Amino acid sequence: MLRYLYTASFVLLTTLSAAAQNVEFSKDEFKGDKESLKNAQKELKEANSWYETDPPRYEQALPHFLAAQQVNPNNAQLNFRIGHCYLNSTYKAKALPYLQKAYQLDPQVDARIRYMLGRGLHLNARWEEAIAEYKAAQPAAGSKNATAQQNDIRKKIQECEAGLALMKTPTRAFIDNVGTAINTPYPEYGPVITADESVMLFTSRRDGGVGDEKDPFIGGYFEDIWQSVKGKDGQWQAARNLGPTVNTKGHDAVVALSPDGQKLVTYVEDGAGDLHEADLKGSAWSKPGSLGRRVNGGQSHESSAAYAPNGRMLYFVSNGSEESSRGGHDIWRLDVEGKGKAENLGSVINTPYDEDGIFVHPDGKTIYFSSQGHNSMGGYDIFRSEWKNGQWTKPENLGWPINTPDDDVFFVLSASGRHGYFASSRDDSQGSRDIYMITFLGPEKPPVISSEEPLLASRAAPVRQTLLAPAVPIATAQVTILKGTVTDADSKQPIEATIELVDNTLSQTIASFRSNSQSGRYLVSLPSGVNYGIVVRKEGYLFHSENFDLPQGAAYSEVVKDIPLKKLDVGAKVVLNNIFFDFDKATLRKESTAELERLVQLMTTEYPALRIEISGHTDNVGKAEYNKDLSQRRAKAVVDYLTAHGVAAARLTSAGYGDTQPVAPNTSKEGRQLNRRTEFKVVAK
Template identity: 50%
Template sequence: KMLEQQIRCFIDNIGANINSPYEDYNPTITADGHTMYFTSRRDGKKIDYALDGKFFENIYVSERDSNDIWSKAMIVDELNSKTHNAVQGLSHDGLKIITYSIDNNGDLFESTMKNNKFQRPKPLTPINNDDSHEISASYTYDGKIVYFCSDRKNGQGKHDIYKATLDRKGKYSHIENLGPVINTVYEEKCVFAHPDGKTIYFSSNGHEGMGGYDIYYATFENGQWSKPVNLGYPINTPGDDMNFTITADNKTGYYASNKKGGLGGKDIYKITFLGPEKQFVYYTEDNLLSDGLKPFIENKEIKTIAIDSPKLTLLKGIVIDEETKKPLYAKIDLYDLEKNERLASFESNDQSGRFLLSLPSGKNYSVNLKTEGYLFHSENFNLPDTAKYQEIEQIIELKKLAVGKEIVLNNIFFEFNKATLLKESIAELENIYLLLTENPKLHVEISGHTDNVGSAAVNNKLSLERAKAVVDYLIKKGIANERLTSVGYGFEKPIAPNTTEEGRQKNRRTEFKIIK
């Protein structure tokens, strides 16, 4: 019956740059699919005679280049000790990692990257439980939830999937079992949270499947989990299919299998999802690998499982100094402007300046980047529920705190043709207030600008009133009046052509300039 439930894909061994003659598994990737951490029991460490006579586990890393070629895997020394160390989860930007150690009956540890190296792993408390075995973990897109697997008491079965929510102290607490829709009386393992913020993938031997562990996905919507969907053949087989992970665009997945034809005891495989097909399903004969084989076409009627394109925006880029063009570290705050709520805080890589954010559709986002000694930079992404997958790359140039430097306040909004600030402006206004509070000697000009629709007199008046509205907000917050100047330029200083709606929209703006 399960053979009639198939998914259109190619499955390829990822190759000898990652796989070895030994066991390679637990692939974890960044959301853009360019960096992979995985676990290997290859030659290079002491043998665990007490357990199974094989080499201890080590954590390795590989990078994928523009030609889709993975680099030769390198051991990550700072994450490995003298015993077993296995990667379990990775933040979507690759700057945080969750690892597993066999100590204390099996615990999870967290490490953050600094200076291009992960810091010493720290126990992931209070997720770890002295009386239970914690394995497999995954961050949500905003880092506020960690899903993990544990065999702790009072679960649905053996290993269940749980979630822990980040509290105000920065600890993952408020631990909840995902319940009987997801968890069975048997085993649920290898949980992975998709960057869309609502989908998880996991392996189970308790739901209807083909035998052994199969891979499933489920979504959390309207406060409840959907019934898990089996990914189908040829990904799932009568053997154990585990450690599934997928890129943000849902085009490429990875998992581990000991299927016939591999390089070692267990290898990592790449899944290329082909999308919808009119009538037939592609799969390969024998060992289901596409290497050197033509797709086999079967004409009988088959239920095809679809992996839809996710509704999210992947924002990635680099933060640099406006003048020197050198990379900068920056703190990145993500806001829901509709709720005036800070959703999460991230960081750019402190050496390369690179950053990566997942923005699920359905929110009006502000992305605010700042670092000491510089003006902040903000971007607006208003993504309706229907917004399809897209990738946006940006180079963010931060300007030093110096006289004459100015920025566009991209998240200041007014009622149409009025000077009334909308509630979506509060996050930006608070960032201005914080900047002025932290730098009490700054004197600034707030200027209003319009497009060229209407008379100069009307636009000059409107732009001045809008600038004054921002100044009035800051004065009410306690900023001294003499530090603030409001100016209305109307359409005197366009930054884009007024011949298009896009250009006119850019010209309708509020700016912040240091004048003293």
């Protein structure tokens, strides 16, 4: 089949070549239109000055070549150079007709013409025709760099074969422009989102930035970081610039946002390119500071990063440390609270080719990244891998149409797994390129082809194409998003508090966060498979605890929990939601240890004069006398634990109230659950 395609393609091109005639930019060819020739020659001179510089400036050369082509569309070298410029531009797929015409006019126009034709066909997903051209482009034996050229062609053929296979089983998805609140006639790209999709940060080269000046080297405004939030109607609101604390007069690009939106990582072009981090203080971001030598190398290039949901692990992309690298840019992982070196993710993830665009899903176990290796269909493709049984699973290509023959990088996914975000240039874009949202398993829409120009924060440039097909199953994200506000119980004013995430089974604190000092808002990602204790603390207040026991495989959900913290005053009560007893017994379960130790610390270290009452409560199921006795025994069990761990008995009393002090109606399962509780009340301080 491939041999037939090659033969047919060759015959067609040869026939057209014989019919077409190469027209030079000479006086003999333009005897009747000297003015047009003069203008065309001027355009050619300007174009070639950009094209032949080192390095070539394709973007600046292209409009001048196109202007000359309007005068003379039948010059082989001009069509070849236009095609070459397009191959290095936003609109790579546009290269093909110019390269085909160059070959028709002169099959010997350039030694690279068959390879370039292969690239043009490849980028238009014409897989089999591209393979035929690549095979025709094999270098002559003994030619300079023949081995490298052969390896490159072999890789391109493998990409076409992968594309051909992946295109047969496409992923059902549709793509929508996120709208004019975010997108402008200028380029927007690199979106990052909070886990609940309530906040988006992105990079834009629009006017109105901090410097509001244009880059003299590449043209267009300098990059700045912008932010949009979702309104109550679910629509993105008008984007605002993050301001001069984060943005400078030069290029500033965002590469990561923590799931709760309280930290961001920026790319800064200092030296080879480094990563910096900023914190959200109230409504203002701090000045980004370098992530340090454990991430940024002196001569290495760091282009991408992502936070793990617990905030303790940072994943990033770097081409440093040759002795540990798999080749080019690799993905690394760093324990930010430890002192050790960054760890390479290994050969399952990293290939001899470049990796980039790392993103860690809020489920804490799934990563999405882009790679030129694995079974990429061309350039960077987006892959998915999951941490299972102590190792990463084989990366899975997200498939067509999410991936295309060109670079597909910087993909982020909501915690629900429903929406992905990326940047693209499409028919409905506001201008150069816009930010789009992928909705998985959505209704059918017409096929659209899109592309994207190079980003400044990385060499990679996403190009995506949409083609819809029958639905395929997508697993529900196994994560719960807990969010809300922390306030003073009396004044109702938001407060900044520490939020600790505890694994009750292991009695270990696994993460720590802070609510926003101005809004009081917090957001915590809770991957399934853990019995969580949530503890909210602030000096001068009684701690607040919540319990979320999420079995392995629990489906995605969002829980809104507003937390009013009570000041440490006499009479204040706190429910100990992480005290657990065996059914119908007063035996403390081991999952209670972390909460009990918290009480010990409160009584012995933080407030050594505090006196409290521990009380037990039940629902109204069963006999009242029995319920009162059970609640008394449970309260005493807590007191006994505290006295055994250094709290003076004189500071503690226990009481069992049975079902006499309900906090909710006993008419529902949920109400009865709330009534079965252990509390402590401040008696004296």
